[in-house]
Amino acid sequence: MFPTTRRAVLQSLVGGSLLMPGLLRELLAEGRTDDDPLMPKQPHFSARAKRVIFVFSNGGVSHMDTFDHKPELYKADGKLTGIGGGLSNEQRVLLRPLWDFKPGGQCGTLVSDLFPYLRECMDDVCLIRSLHGNDNEHYNATLGMHTGSFFFARPSIGSWVSYGLGTENQNLPSFVALAPQMPYAGTQIFNNDFLPAYHQGVRVLGGQEPVANLRRRSAKEIQQRELDFADVLNNKHLQERTPDSNLSARIRSFETAFHMQASAPEAFAIDDESDETLASYGLKRGQNEGFAWQCLVARRLAERGVRFTEIVDGSSSHNWDQHGDMAEHAQHAKNIDQPLAALLKDLKQRGMFEETLVVWTTEFGRTPGVDGDKGRGHHSACFSSWLAGAGVRGGMTYGKTDELGATVAEHGVHVHDFHATILHLLGIDHTRLTYRHAGRDYRLTDVHGRIVQAILS
Numbered sequence: 240m241f242p243t244t245r246r247a248v249l250q251s252l253v254g255g256s257l258l259m260p261g262l263l264r265e266l267l268a269e270g271r272t273d274d275d276p277l278m279p280k281q282p283h284f285s286a287r288a289k290r291v292i293f294v295f296s297n298g299g300v301s302h303m304d305t306f307d308h309k310p311e312l313y314k315a316d317g318k319l320t321g322i323g324g325g326l327s328n329e330q331r332v333l334l335r336p337l338w339d340f341k342p343g344g345q346c347g348t349l350v351s352d353l354f355p356y357l358r359e360c361m362d363d364v365c366l367i368r369s370l371h372g373n374d375n376e377h378y379n380a381t382l383g384m385h386t387g388s389f390f391f392a393r394p395s396i397g398s399w400v401s402y403g404l405g406t407e408n409q410n411l412p413s414f415v416a417l418a419p420q421m422p423y424a425g426t427q428i429f430n431n432d433f434l435p436a437y438h439q440g441v442r443v444l445g446g447q448e449p450v451a452n453l454r455r456r457s458a459k460e461i462q463q464r465e466l467d468f469a470d471v472l473n474n475k476h477l478q479e480r481t482p483d484s485n486l487s488a489r490i491r492s493f494e495t496a497f498h499m500q501a502s503a504p505e506a507f508a509i510d511d512e513s514d515e516t517l518a519s520y521g522l523k524r525g526q527n528e529g530f531a532w533q534c535l536v537a538r539r540l541a542e543r544g545v546r547f548t549e550i551v552d553g554s555s556s557h558n559w560d561q562h563g564d565m566a567e568h569a570q571h572a573k574n575i576d577q578p579l580a581a582l583l584k585d586l587k588q589r590g591m592f593e594e595t596l597v598v599w600t601t602e603f604g605r606t607p608g609v610d611g612d613k614g615r616g617h618h619s620a621c622f623s624s625w626l627a628g629a630g631v632r633g634g635m636t637y638g639k640t641d642e643l644g645a646t647v648a649e650h651g652v653h654v655h656d657f658h659a660t661i662l663h664l665l666g667i668d669h670t671r672l673t674y675r676h677a678g679r680d681y682r683l684t685d686v687h688g689r690i691v692q693a694i695l696s
Contacts, residue, residue, distance in 0.1 A: 282666025287630025298558030331608025369638025407544030
């Protein structure tokens with residue numbers, strides 16, 4: 240074998256890498272490692288869900304205006320009383336919900352007029368009305384909902400799932416974040432933090448090029464030769480150094496990128512869908528951005544074996560944070576209602592619903608009392624979220640808040656419990672999914688979390 244350096248050889252690859260076949264075979268025979276940290280892993284026990292589509296509505300969706308009907312709050316409109324819960328008990332004038340509630344599906348779950356499409360899907364949805372967290376600030380609450388930590392950067396739930404289960408499709412990432420815009424916690428929502436870097440989420444923006452550099456710039460065969468040669472040199476470079484997961488992940492990223500150039504464009508090509516399917520999501524042919532596009536792409540990624548897909552609804556500047564006027568909730572609800580309902584129906588029609596867990600959540604709820612002019616304040620003491628699909632009892636509600644929607648009155652579900660239950664549906668024992676870092680074992684649920692058994696089918 241001739242003496243050389245990784246940099247010298249890579250600099251010599253000119254004009255498309257016309258390598259002598261014999262030399263390439265000799266290099267490849269030197270023991271290129273094929274250990275793949277993203278290979279599918281067995282769960283701790285039999286799983287109901289194979290994959291997750293996690294929908295996050297950014298800004299704090301008002302529970303009493305959407306999924307938590309409060310007749311007494313209509314009657315108490317304008318009265319001065321303590322709001323209860325949260326981080327404040329100051330006196331505020333109570334504000335009635337702006338929308339009426341009607342029963343949905345055969346189960347009769349009450350849902351507001353903000354969500355007429357989703358209301359008809361409630362037979363497939365388990366609605367949790369007693370979720371609660373630890374912080375009333377957007378950044379901290381968003382961090383907590385994604386990482387289980389409200390105050391310190393930690394791996395996101397998608398990274399934990401990737402670490403625990405790997406991926407079903409080696410040509411696509413295990414964790415994808417459909418995030419054209421960033422919510423309050425920024426990239427931390429799909430960050431691997433101290434987990435090996437293989438498990439960081441790949442951000443997808445939408446538009447003409449959903450992922451940067453997705454189109455090949457040279458023939459596939461030439462690219463494959465370059466990749467094989469570089470991989471041998473990269474692994475030699477790695478073996479001569481202290482084990483480094485970031486370096487290993489960077490090396491593997493070239494392989495992933497190569498395969499994504501073949502597989503990802505097809506996954507994002509929604510024009511392959513029928514007119515009927517596009518219309519059900521509210522999409523026009525040729526449209527390649529927007530929340531409806533994110534929902535349809537999420538289904539296509541799930542169909543192709545992506546383990547965890549997050550859909551981000553809203554940004555840090557345009558979201559559900561209505562302090563000034565609650566009426567603005569209407570435009571945000573209209574944006575997500577039809578596509579989410581279409582996603583649930585589409586999964587059922589394709590036989591994927593029983594193996595796909597769909598989660599919808601937000602960082603916290605809102606106060607029963609007025610904040611600002613005609614809006615509501617931040618309220619982590621109680622809020623609503625829902626799950627649907629694999630292993631979840633549809634057509635039910637779980638937990639209750641008090642008559643004004645200020646505090647949890649029955650069967651509280653902390654964010655840690657929420658995470659523990661999601662992992663359980665994936666066949667993961669949340670107490671055993673750990674990673675040693677800085678001298679201690681970390682996990683998504685920290686030292687907390689209980690499985691909400693009552694919502695499991």
